[in-house]
Amino acid sequence: MIDQTFPQRVFSGIKPSGGLTLGNYLGAIKRWVEMQEDPGYETVYCVVDMHAVTVWQDPADLTRATREVAAAMIASGIDPEKSILFNQCRVPAHAELGWLLSCVARVGWMNRMTQFKDKAGKNTEKVSLGLYAYPALMAADILAYHATHVPVGEDQKQHVELTRDIASKFNHDYGVEFFPMTEPVIEGPAMRVMNLRDGSKKMSKSGDSDMERINMLDDADAIAKKFKKARSDAEELPSEVAGLKDRPEAKNLVDIYAGLTERDTADVLAEFGGAGWGKFKPALADLAVEKLAPVSDEMRRLLDAPDELDAIMARGAERAAGVAEPILARTFEIMGFVR
Numbered sequence: 157m158i159d160q161t162f163p164q165r166v167f168s169g170i171k172p173s174g175g176l177t178l179g180n181y182l183g184a185i186k187r188w189v190e191m192q193e194d195p196g197y198e199t200v201y202c203v204v205d206m207h208a209v210t211v212w213q214d215p216a217d218l219t220r221a222t223r224e225v226a227a228a229m230i231a232s233g234i235d236p237e238k239s240i241l242f243n244q245c246r247v248p249a250h251a252e253l254g255w256l257l258s259c260v261a262r263v264g265w266m267n268r269m270t271q272f273k274d275k276a277g278k279n280t281e282k283v284s285l286g287l288y289a290y291p292a293l294m295a296a297d298i299l300a301y302h303a304t305h306v307p308v309g310e311d312q313k314q315h316v317e318l319t320r321d322i323a324s325k326f327n328h329d330y331g332v333e334f335f336p337m338t339e340p341v342i343e344g345p346a347m348r349v350m351n352l353r354d355g356s357k358k359m360s361k362s363g364d365s366d367m368e369r370i371n372m373l374d375d376a377d378a379i380a381k382k383f384k385k386a387r388s389d390a391e392e393l394p395s396e397v398a399g400l401k402d403r404p405e406a407k408n409l410v411d412i413y414a415g416l417t418e419r420d421t422a423d424v425l426a427e428f429g430g431a432g433w434g435k436f437k438p439a440l441a442d443l444a445v446e447k448l449a450p451v452s453d454e455m456r457r458l459l460d461a462p463d464e465l466d467a468i469m470a471r472g473a474e475r476a477a478g479v480a481e482p483i484l485a486r487t488f489e490i491m492g493f494v495r
């Protein structure tokens with residue numbers, strides 16, 4: 157048995173497919189910044205480009221989206237000095253460990269992945285093999301860094317649990333205590349940003365109408381207009397959280413306000429309870445412009461200097477490889493590879 161103590165290390169990733177929304181900002185990136193500032197954690201954040209190609213990506217779109225995700229992270233406060241920030245394809249350890257772990261994972265485990273079932277629908281014969289296998293690559297992303305904490309949305313919890321199953325089967329089969337049991341850190345419901353036109357659906361980067369989402373690259377006018385036209389309801393704002401029950405659109409707008417000001421929902425309602433939408437929506441629009449416009453301006457500035465952005469990711473990849481390579485090498489060694 158190898159005795160090993162694991163440092164607290166955070167790993168998370170965003171796929172560069174389509175644009176980024178307020179949901180990515182409030183639900184994920186903002187929290188990643190908080191973890192970065194916590195001295196108890198080492199943080200590794202990745203633009204998971206190899207996951208994006210599990211479904212078709214136009215090459216020019218992949219290039220643009222990769223830079224856009226990196227720019228969004230930096231503009232939102234991920235500091236490439238404090239965190240390791242890079243894009244996945246630059247660190248071959250992900251793909252290599254992904255293969256090894258796909259030989260540990262069982263087909264029966266993959267068959268239980270609900271996201272695959274949802275994404276493939278009736279089309280299970282036509283989707284890529286990569287889409288089916290991708291949770292093993294995700295496990296490799298996490299385990300190549302011996303990550304102990306993975307902040308993700310509820311929809312990714314099952315994949316982190318699979319990562320633990322893979323880690324524990326590996327440890328058991330080879331008689332080692334090598335891979336850690338990674339904890340998912342799940343976003344709270346208030347951090348789940350919903351569609352501005354239908355509060356029962358998650359805000360998605362791929363929905364039909366642009367009015368249903370706030371894109372991280374939207375300018376001030378677009379942000380203000382979208383919040384002013386967001387669907388609400390006929391009642392005024394309640395003074396207590398219980399009053400938002402069965403009012404999904406109202407709840408979403410109040411939660412967004414709370415998220416942007418880093419207050420809790422109850423606190424926002426204590427201020428706005430009894431107000432009508434004619435008062436709340438312009439306040440929300442102003443707040444969102446104040447908070448988001450500097451982020452989108454900085455993103456545009458970074459995207460105008462792609463060489464600078466690429467150099468930051470390349471430097472991050474070197475640091476990432478410095479952590480992942482020895483872990484991969486030890487994995488090969490445990491398994492008996494002659495290298």
Ligand code: TRP
Pocket residue numbers: 167168169170171204207293294297298306307308312
């Ligand atoms: N699967 C995640 C998603 O679709 C992205 C991802 C890939 C990820 N590898 C990861 C998230 C590792 C956390 C850790 O959102």
